[in-house]
Amino acid sequence: NAGVTQTPKFQVLKTGQSMTLQCAQDMNHNSMYWYRQDPGMGLRLIYYSASEGTTDKGEVPNGYNVSRLNKREFSLRLESAAPSQTSVYFCASSGTGTSGQETQYFGPGTRLLVL
């Protein structure tokens, strides 16, 4: 049971390049999320998917697209990377545990540097 996995762990891009960050979870969770973490800013939600086949914008969606490929996988795409997108990106998933409470579980993060 790996939990939430993310690839790659680290990536360097040039301005204007595109890339896709991959995320997968093996906890059979319905909901998945993408956050970015910047120094002094905490985590901010980019997009989320409440269930397979649905996606919604979070707090900072501009410059990103997402795909909920199936129940396990949720990818984040940068079509034309900008230096302002230099950040650490975290994927998370959530489900209702035995307590009936929704809890989010996070992956290890992808560190992205855009030059």
Next chain:
Amino acid sequence: GNSVTQMEGPVTLSEEAFLTINCTYTATGYPSLFWYVQYPGEGLQLLLKATKADDKGSNKGFEATYRKETTSFHLEKGSVQVSDSAVYFCALRRGAGSYQLTFGKGTKLSVIP
């Protein structure tokens, strides 16, 4: 809108000292409250949570009580260890059916031997 305010760090304590990290929130309705911990180079891990007023969340010696009257959820530990050095995030979820977590900016804790 919803917001979470944490005490600014960094916080440096000696081993076995008492820890308090303050967290206050602004939200409508009855949010659920969380503390997450991030160890160096890792993702966030849920530390504890509370879903209604006066609930106390606890885990690994850490505690926090949901105080609706003061809109607070302060994190405490009686005796910190070097292994507790990490960044701690307070967060809220607006309520049942809401998916979005709102995070505070994080408080970095360093515990020295």
